[in-house]
Amino acid sequence: MKRAINITLLPDLPDEVRSVVLDVTARLADMPGALLPVLHAVQGALGYIPPDSVPLIARELNLSRADVHGVISFYHYFRSKPAGRRVIYLCRAESCQAMGAVILEKHVMARLGVDFHQTTANGAYSLEPVYCLGNCACSPAMMVDDELKGRLTPARFDAWLAAEET
């Protein structure tokens, strides 16, 4: 892996992004295989990994920008754009399919007015597909941020949404 040589070429970053990245890399850069933990920490702090932060992350970890970009784009969980205030992960895998996930999926999309990988216009919810949440005995399942829900139906989804919005 190549060293990013010319550090003067780093793009201008908002102070918050710069300080988050430097704080994270100062803590984690020495771990073996640090890139995933670093990206998790950056996304944990900022909600996403700003594309402009890639050169700085690369420099701090002594990697090339391509290495960092390649990893971010490989993994479904990492996002390069801000998410809604809450991220809804809806399971599309077989066990949930056997219990009506396809109908639920259509209902959720219609209700929120978004497709997968999109965020509602008011910035409240992002909808992401997920392939198994390990809650297959309580299918269909969804996870909102890190809150798991099981035996979901369109009616229960609506009830949850109504409770969220009050």
Add this chain to the structure above:
Amino acid sequence: MSITVYVPRDAGALSLGAEAVANAIASEAQQRGLDVDILRNGSRGLYWLEPLVEVSSPAGRIAYGPVEVTDVPALFDADFLRGGRHALALGATEDIPLLKSQQRLTFARVGIVDPRSLDDYRAHGGYRGLDAALATDAAAIVQIVTDSGLRGRGGAAFPTGIKWKTCLDALADRKYIVCNADEGDSGTYADRMIMEGDPFVLIEGMTIAGLAVGASYGYIYLRVEYPHAQRALEAAIASAEEQGYLGSDLRGSGKAFRLEVRMAAGAYICGEETSLLESLEGKRGQVRFKPPLPAIEGLFGKPTVINNVVTLASVPTILDHGAAFYRDYGVGRSRGTLPIQLAGNLKRPGLVERAFGLTLRELIEDYGGGTASGKPVRAVQVGGPLGAYLPASQLDTAIDYEAFAAIGGMLGHGGMVVFDDSVDMAAQARYAMEFCATESCGKCTPCRIGSTRGVEVIDRIVAGDHATRERDGVLLRDLCQTMLDGSLCALGGMAPLPVLSALDHFPEDFSGAVEPAAT
């Protein structure tokens, strides 16, 4: 004296409102001036009864379930704290027939102990396997695991002892133990239940593996979809370190073992062992060529044992009770027990740990109670998204690695997803290809391109007339064969299994649109 009430903190139970139930019990008890101690255990695996609340009594635990928040006042009115009668009462937990008939070795403590308490773990037989391992040498540990007949529970069913022997014999300044906790197959949740319900057993199993091959550092590669398991593991690792069960001097033996949880980032392929290693190294999770085997050249180029959660969690029992004890369970070359996960359209989905040898029908009908919808079972997918769809006529197949291979399926991680007769098998076949296309790491062509072409061909078959169906049917089988033979790993190499089994057993679903009447 306070009465202990058990309310699971298992993610599945939480998904059904266990947290609110625990809070309601606490506040109701306070209002009534009752002294109640709420303990957050794992799940017993009887998910149709979750949230399952248990109450301690001199005669053992008494179960109530499924409990909703609105049931809580009535439970107190019925004096459930002393085992009072109530519509949700299930009697003694241990006597619930579908639990009593199980053979829980790996899951012996799940749902019973407090997953945050090392003392409770030890009080229930924990760390006796490690004591046995510390009293012997590395080669002897490997021999015991080999003799037990334990095979990898993650799906590939490779003999664990042989893997460990290869790593033990490899010379290196550093070796690693890696736990594959990237449980991505739909229909599987045994790993999650162990990590949330009995995390110390995994830590103990990994520590024993470290002693067996001479590794002093371990990683648990955990899927990001399991935040509850992450919290349980990190708490357990911290207390194991505090009490000398992890660290530079294990129980005064002078031997070292340390453990770290690493979070995955939502790539299914990282459940494949070599892409998992790439991911742990901070790279894209692309599959490696084998050889070299990870046991010889694995993580950071060092010899590495990589095993699934259930495999590692089975090791303490084997060390504690001996190889023969474990080997005496099971049939043929499938020894010991398998935690089977019942999922999909079932009345009673849940975890069933039994010795190998019982049939799919016993699992689905006796344990699972048939479909939740009440309609006939049409297909069962065993072994995750890469497993074959079996028709109802094959339900008498025994749970045995070889028996499944003989009918073109695979047992995999022991997950069974049941579908009723409303399932469209052409859509399921299409989904298998679509899933493979989404999750392919892109390294080899049969998987990367083949899966996309597979989706297209299935679409054409379903939409086409008789002639195109014939032609594209041949093409699809040919494509599947190329993927089976030419893919680098199990993703592309097995994604054709659900497709081919759907074609073979449910050809009527591929007949597509009704042909226009001849005019």
